Amino acid sequence: MGKHLGQLRPVYVAGIGLHPFGSPSALPYIRLGLAAVRAALGDAGVEWPSVEATYTGTAMLGMAASRPMLRHLGRSGAAVTQVENASASGSSAFRLACLEVASGISDVALALGVDKPAPRPVAQRHTGIAELAAAQVTPAAHFALLADEFMRTYGIGPEQLAAVAVKNYGNAALNPNAQRRKAYSLEEVLAGPPVAGALTRLQCCPIGEGAAAAIVVSEDAIDRLGIEPRRCVRVLSSVQRSEQLYGAKSFDAELTRETSDLALEQAGIGPGEIDLVELHDAFTVEELQYLEAMGFSAEGHAAADLAAGEFDRGGRVAVSTSGGLLGAGHPLGPTGLAQIAEITTQIRGEAGVRQHPGARTGLAHMVGLGAVCAVHVLAAATAA
Template sequence: MTRSLNELRPVYVVGIGWHRYQNPSETPYVELGLTAIRSALADARIEWPAVESSYVATALLGMASGRPMLRHLGATGAPLMHVENASASGSTAFRHACIEVASGISDVALAVGVDKRNPVRRSDTGIGHLAEDAVVPFTHFALLTNEYAVRHNASAEDIARVAVKNHHNGAKNPNAQRQQERTLDEVLGGKRVSGSLTALQCTPIGEGAAAVIVASEDGIRRLGIDAGRAIRTTASVGRSERVYPPGAGFDAALTKETADLALAQAKLAPKDIDIIELHDAFTVEELHYIESIGLCPEGHGVRMLKEGALDIGGQCAINPSGGLIAMGHPIGPTGIGQIGEIVMQLRGEAGPRQHGGARTGLAHMVGVGAVCYVHILQK
């Protein structure tokens, strides 16, 4: 008989930290990761030996990259696991850290994501792709953008407003890679990538790190952690793709399945969510995913966007961090950074990005369309 996370013992996020997401640099990944981990330890007000297990999420660094990073904190003998799951690597690491603590195996666990884009390693399966040289990721999403616009009578300007909102949020986030507000004219007038997509509507190439520490109630009491700043994870769901009907958007269909399960697990409806951090590598994705999550009917995302319902202070703040478009998408850290943003919001510590009265947040990531992870956190 399967059991969901909320049927096990409660698990809480007690520490969060980042190394700012940034343009590619000469900074060693070890420095990126250690900065985030030490920040999370300081936020939780605990020392490294209190961490009983570590999950290191990367997508580009190669084999056993966590060992030369964590050894600078001290050799404690605690278990170390490496996680690679494309864009959902950090979300996967967070899920398994939560499961370990919720199951009672550990009282305190670390999930840290770190990545650098250079060098990029590609796997050679020995099987060619018919359209590999013609359809690259941004072309796929440019086609999705056109399809969404035609189906729902939306304009290129309507869809580009997603980027305007997220650049506005990122400008207030000291951890974001892009920290500059952009007008609609600037977004639309930028370098054309594919179709109507411009560079400012796409996630940038970058690097960085994010870390969170999760703990049980026993761990919180034993270590004297401030329970008033602990945020509970009430749902954790991971899914992989199935065979969908012809014409179905597989990312959106997979998102709907995963989000429905997570909301049921937390005993919530979409209207109960105050904050959503989601995978918006391209502007059209945000519209697809808020509709798939159930925040509004299909095709109504643009209306909510134009009404300000998706802004900080609106009905539900979507990507208050700036999302992948402005916060950045270093890959390994991205899902963990989403958790950190939601925790900050639910604590009321987000400063100029604070969404008033936030008590429930949802984090969503997809990985190359093959996997999807959704987490729900509550104050």
């Protein structure tokens, strides 16, 4: 087996930037992306010519999105790579930026995610093999079926599912970059129009627009460019896996289990040492499933742990302090990078009213169409 990130030279997130997530607007994607990149450069104290490679994650914009956008910063000649990996596009772009720097090829790399809603043909439709249930088994229907199975298996009701949304909207209400900046009661979540099975509208994430960026650097770059070490956050591990055959088990949860286990092992820490988790909560049931799969709750206990406040800010492990996909929004390309930005902000102690006390370590998790999963573990530089 080859090397992993922790066996290469250390890499750090030195700067982060976002354009607020929101409903589709008339703003061109260039404005969204440039706002995030300029904010990340300013946060790191790095000039654009210092960036040696850019990885741009998008799922809906189409071919060659980087050039019309980045040319406004100056034609530097640096390498540019487009990354499409469904919901995990931004996470994959971040992973590639980390590997670029960890390998020594570059000292400064930019990971950028930007998207606006647009028709997005899925390659599986062009395989020549008809999908018999494609029109019926939508993502909402898929997770509604999983929610029904989860509730029956562990004896919980719709209220326990909806409690995930209540927590995450409470966090999103404190996040100036969130799409749904409003707290909702349990009654409001349950009363929303039904989408599929037990899932109501407020238990399904919104697809909108936005951008997020991260500047990834080496220790050499920190010294050479005068970057403030105190605000740099170490990337301990970066793992990406694709699905295997799991029998009757949920492939979403099992893929998450094996990817997060490997990421934590490579980071040299266990679930009990993680302070923050940002995960793929496109539907409420996913948060409960994934927390159990990643080892933050025993099997069948995530709903009870949620009710006990263990996943609140100030709890045992703060989950989705950004508001998650449910509250902060899910514009696909930028989502995984927004998770990195949130964890970086929390570890720096700069999250203001949504700060989780004592945050030193964080885990970011995204899946892409259930077929791929990306997990990153970050830590304060002094804790690495």
